[in-house]
Amino acid sequence: MHYQPDRGFQHPVASDITPRAVYEARRDCLRAVALGAAGTALGAWAGRDALASTAAPGKLAPLPGGRSSVSGATTMEKPTPYKDASTYNNFYEFGTDKSDPARYATTLKTKPWTVAIEGEVRKPGTFDIDSLLKLAPMEERIYRLRCVEGWSMVIPWVGWSLSELIKRVEPTGNAKFIQFVTLADTSQMPGLRSSVLEWPYVEGLRMDEAMHPLTLMAFGMYGEALPNQNGAPLRLVVPWKYGFKSSKSIVKIRFLEKQPRTSWEVAIPSEYGFYSNVNPKVDHPRWSQATERRIGEDGLLTKKRPTLMFNGYESQVGQLYAGMDLRKFY
Numbered sequence: 347m348h349y350q351p352d353r354g355f356q357h358p359v360a361s362d363i364t365p366r367a368v369y370e371a372r373r374d375c376l377r378a379v380a381l382g383a384a385g386t387a388l389g390a391w392a393g394r395d396a397l398a399s400t401a402a403p404g405k406l407a408p409l410p411g412g413r414s415s416v417s418g419a420t421t422m423e424k425p426t427p428y429k430d431a432s433t434y435n436n437f438y439e440f441g442t443d444k445s446d447p448a449r450y451a452t453t454l455k456t457k458p459w460t461v462a463i464e465g466e467v468r469k470p471g472t473f474d475i476d477s478l479l480k481l482a483p484m485e486e487r488i489y490r491l492r493c494v495e496g497w498s499m500v501i502p503w504v505g506w507s508l509s510e511l512i513k514r515v516e517p518t519g520n521a522k523f524i525q526f527v528t529l530a531d532t533s534q535m536p537g538l539r540s541s542v543l544e545w546p547y548v549e550g551l552r553m554d555e556a557m558h559p560l561t562l563m564a565f566g567m568y569g570e571a572l573p574n575q576n577g578a579p580l581r582l583v584v585p586w587k588y589g590f591k592s593s594k595s596i597v598k599i600r601f602l603e604k605q606p607r608t609s610w611e612v613a614i615p616s617e618y619g620f621y622s623n624v625n626p627k628v629d630h631p632r633w634s635q636a637t638e639r640r641i642g643e644d645g646l647l648t649k650k651r652p653t654l655m656f657n658g659y660e661s662q663v664g665q666l667y668a669g670m671d672l673r674k675f676y
């Protein structure tokens with residue numbers, strides 16, 4: 347099943363059940379493989395509940411992704427129920443309560459949408475969302491997302507490696523960093539009235555981090571277009587870093603020679619650094635980062651999970667930080 351650009355982004359179609367079914371079947375299959383032959387029956391049985399609760403309601407445009415060949419792109423962990431992933435959000439442009447983005451991001455207008463490419467590239471310019479959707483084959487990646495606040499989710503994203511876009515705009519030799527800029531329109535984003543952060547929301551990556559195949563430009567989740575509250579129509583997902591590095595609703599990407607400012611670093615530099623790699627051994631000044639609460643499995647008796655080095659992606663990304671003092675470069 348391929349993404350069909352001529353269907354556009356906003357039009358649900360009658361066959362919307364198909365891509366979801368395909369993705370669920372593949373996920374169950376992966377789980378069965380992970381459990382081994384003896385666990386297959388149990389996996390299929392337990393999977394039925396999970397299947398019903400993790401699935402998207404089918405209201406947004408289908409956006410299936412092919413299987414990714416990128417190492418580490420698909421965790422075997424059970425995806426967080428769609429309901430949780432789409433109602434427990436951080437998107438301060440719409441308010442600081444977890445429920446604010448789902449409630450208020452309905453005013454976000456995601457079409458038309460363009461992304462400007464500026465700075466140290468041979469081919470600067472403006473990409474329309476429709477051309478970005480067609481830029482590279484869509485892949486599904488099931489990533490852990492670890493928020494710096496101490497909770498996590500498992501989300502099946504749909505998109506392509508950011509490197510696909512970077513290659514096409516041909517960075518110059520001076521391009522050492524990339525900055526991502528989120529939309530900041532007061533008429534659509536009530537949270538901009540608050541000064542919790544400096545707007546627009548800006549984030550950044552070092553060029554080698556941006557080029558890493560795990561760094562995803564996401565357009566969808568759970569086999570469908572992104573809900574507004576999750577950063578429609580396109581957002582970044584950097585799975586080995588704390589969630590705030592994954593900018594939502596991006597309108598500009600700048601290629602820079604110097605390390606850019608980031609909104610969180612500007613707001614509280616002693617607590618949030620440029621790198622912000624998930625690291626259970628480097629605590630936040632106000633709380634431990636050793637464990638995490640998995641959203642959707644909270645209960646009185648639910649044990650917290652140990653947080654993994656680089657959020658479990660150490661074998662893929664550890665080399666990027668060889669020789670760096672991760673306490674200093676937090």
Ligand SMILES: Nc1nc2c(c(=O)[nH]1)N[C@H]1C(S)=C(S)[C@@H](COP(=O)(O)O)O[C@H]1N2
Pocket residue numbers: 431434435436437438439491492493494528547575576577588589590591592593594595
């Ligand atoms: N523009 C923008 N992007 C953002 C944020 C934000 O407030 N504004 N919050 C970040 C934080 S703190 C997290 S944990 C993730 C949450 O993504 P999700 O709501 O899709 O789970 O988005 C990140 N991207």
Ligand SMILES: [Mo]
Pocket residue numbers: 436492493494495588589590
């Ligand atoms: Mo976060």
